[in-house]
Amino acid sequence: MTLLYFAWVRQKLGKGQEEIDAPASVRTVNDLIAWLAARDAAYAEIFADPKRLRAAVNHDHVSFEAPVSANDEVAFFPPVTGG
């Protein structure tokens, strides 16, 4: 699974992209958030309040209930502020 981070999420983690091997128990975006938050303090801080974040799977905006699988590109970012 490829994870992408943007804006302050990218800055706080100090990286914009990483490849991960999530366990089979990670089936949704929510599961992925919980798994990442348990990894270390930086992730725990970012995902402490998931309402501040949005997610996309394979370039589509999704809810945190959306499914994720091994070959997906999953992105986490704050609400968008372009225009």
Place this chain on the structure above:
Amino acid sequence: MIRVQHEDFDIAAESAALQGDGVGAVATFTGIVRGEARLTLEHYPGMTEREIARHVEAAQTRWPLLGVTVIHRIGKLAPGANIVLVAVASAHREPAFRACEFLMDYLKTRAPFWKQEGGVWADAKQSDEEAAKRWD
């Protein structure tokens, strides 16, 4: 036509490029860097273009349009610089105005761009969410 680019754009040239058979109206909206702080704009390459294209298609389904151009700049932008251009061509003004507004409302709330102003990430505005909801 959809472009995400560092370079500035020429509003008159983009408007002229939309003229053609049956075009009786071109509505353009230009977003400009306000205030005194420099902006830095970041985006999600691949998703940005796809998200904008999806909304251009939605606008084309909704109104009889004869051409649409969306240009969004990224990178460092000085006060007064152009940020975004939406230009819509139609036979009459009503669809051109409406589609232009529709596209801007969705660009503000759905297209994956993030703005940093003077080193601080901008917060999303609830008023932008409300504006986009009127098209649901």
